[in-house]
Amino acid sequence: MSYYEQAVPPVRDQRLKIGDSFAGSACELLDCAKAGCMLRGNRMFWQTGACQMGLTLMMAATVEGAAIVMHGPIGCGTQLHALSVQTNKGKARRGKVPSPPAWLSTNLQESEVIGGGEQKLRETILYADREFRPQIIFVVATCAPNIIGDDVEEIVAQVGKSTAAHVVSLHCPGFKSRVVASAYDAFYHGLLRHLPLEPEPWRDFVPLDGNSPQAGMERKKYEFQKSRTVNLWNATSIGANDEDELVRLLGALGLKVRVFAEYANADELRLVSQAALNVSMCNVHDDYMLSFLKEKFGTPYIVAGMPLGFADTRRWLCAIAAHFGLEREAGRLADAEEASARAAIEPFLPKIRGKRALLCGGVVRVGSEALMLEELGMNVLGLRAYHYDDGAEPIFEQLAGALPDIRVAVSNQLFELCNQVKKLKPDLVISHMGTQGTLAKLGVPSVQLFDADKSFFGYSGLFSLLRRIAFAFENTSYQERLAAHVKFPYRDSWYEKDAFYYIKNQER
């Protein structure tokens, strides 16, 4: 049975060759991944990690016209309060009405954990449909119902027959995966199983008599437009500024661009099958959904890394252009854009040249940014990827070719980051959201690896990122003062050990 036919999606730990515990060089990491030894990496000690449900929720909360039913204890949904600020901004920035998603919780108690929570779930879905009239009701299945064995799919199937909304189950219990990126698959699995992804007659088009001249004209016009339409797949780490930049660049090649799946609504998602090409901006985000769209609708897809910096943006543009026979146009566009961007970033280069940076975050992004910053004259001391899987192989092949000895760690562990920063003493850390406070307490300036309110991709993104890096060096007194007054909970003996002392090769 294919993954897409299963009621519950696989987690990445099952679907891919994954590693989350490694330290060595880029070449050693590739050798290890190819030999399968990444699977044996483990730690003798772990600090807490993130929960895949949090990321699935971040994606679901962006969908326009959706209500969210959290099936679990009340605490699992608390991040929705904070999320609505970001999603409202994201909606407004994309020309949509900023309104936070209505969210409800089945608020499972001890009695439901013993007797089952299915009845409460049924009632909550019906209440959400009646009270809020959403287009979509996302049912988020957290740890508790998965442990007690609630049949969430059966409830969704039964209740979905009597609701006006599409009821979409999202199976993302935190305990089931060590890889937060499983969240992408959980979200897409819900969409592809429970939402219509094809246009509907009268709603999306007027069905005409098939033999009339008007129908022939309309069909030809439609087919031409479809042959020039590209779906871009965003994710939580890709903001509106980045979408705008890529739409601008592809628009300059004469392509029509639609952006999915965040910030779309059910009406827009029905058009997902009506494109000539699907394009992912990250090997880790979308392969699950894009493979499905290829299997179901025959739409080819391209996963050509992230358009970060001159070389990768050109490579990304040319890969898409090649699909449409527009290679020459893409080359000319990249030449012109690079010329103006090089002039624009010139003032920042002396400020960043020779500065020593540590990068940490998503596996593809850190690899791509390391190459870009080295090319611009920074000294990348090392990078830390939160996990590693086969999707990252292309960027690590490039990395191993250009910087074979660069230190690479596969780690999402804060105690290892603290140890590394103390030892390496970088001038700057470019790091994943959520670590800036720790880095400031360590006395090091930092720039966020991604930020939905800022630009990173393409030429305007490069300019914006370099400006932020240069700015981070202007005044570091905040970090210095903070570090002088903050004590971390680790013993001095921890800093004397190797940062990856606890990583061991062992069977899980």
Ligand code: SF4
């Ligand atoms: S790990 Fe489980 S219980 Fe904890 S927040 Fe995530 S889904 Fe909820």
